[in-house]
């Protein structure tokens with residue numbers, strides 16, 4: 001069975017955490033698709049570009065290249081990974097046949113790596129998407145803005161869509177963007193959102209546990 005994991009870019013801002021994820025992924029059975037986010041590296045370049053009046057397209061492209069650098073770092077730590085960062089879904093699929101792990105970053109402006117992860121999960125036929133996020137679960141509202149936000153361990157995509165107010169601005173797209181949800185929903189792919197600081201949660205989910213939030217169609 002194929003498995004697809006989206007790694008929040010914030011994971012790549014923490015050296016120890018990147019090494020722990022590489023160790024967990026190296027031990028996972030079966031074929032693994034990974035998508036790396038842009039993290040602090042992306043936000044730093046996007047902030048300078050925005051300040052200098054660069055277009056949203058170029059701000060997104062900077063985020064894409066930052067996410068691809070994060071992806072290449074992870075590839076360098078993995079045993080049997082395709083040794084390049086695929087820039088398109090077609091390239092990802094061409095690599096998928098010949099390697100245990102393929103690691104991508106962004107694909108095109110106007111979306112986030114959550115959409116890349118959803119496209120990859122659909123393309124490789126993965127029944128689940130694991131989202132190692134910069135938050136421990138999905139809440140009724142953004143817990144960083146609303147201290148009364150309620151943690152929601154189980155929900156359906158229609159409820160998830162109502163909760164998310166992700167801005168489609170470069171470096172924004174918090175948690176998951178709307179395009180990712182439409183792709184996940186049309187394939188009935190189950191998404192697990194969990195604390196990205198806990199690579200051990202990948203094995204917990206593989207054992208059938210739900211350490212964060214589970215979203216189903």
Ligand SMILES: Nc1ncnc2c1ncn2[C@@H]1O[C@H](COP(=O)(O)OP(=O)(O)O)[C@@H](O)[C@H]1O
Pocket residue numbers: 008009010039132133134135137138139140141142143144163164165172173174175176
């Ligand atoms: N309903 C929500 N539940 C959980 N987190 C949310 C929600 N709405 C917005 N967020 C925000 O989404 C962020 C997690 O998104 P993620 O893409 O993993 O990290 P980031 O975009 O911060 O790199 C958290 O920082 C959190 O503040």
Ligand SMILES: O=c1ccn([C@@H]2O[C@H](COP(=O)(O)OP(=O)(O)O)[C@@H](O)[C@H]2O)c(=O)[nH]1
Pocket residue numbers: 007008009010036037038039040042059060061062063064067105106107108109110111112113114116169170171172173
């Ligand atoms: O296919 C993609 C993936 C990413 N991005 C850009 O790269 C940034 C970093 O990606 P993301 O926000 O998904 O990373 P994370 O939130 O995990 O750090 C995004 O905000 C977008 O600006 C993009 O334009 N297209």
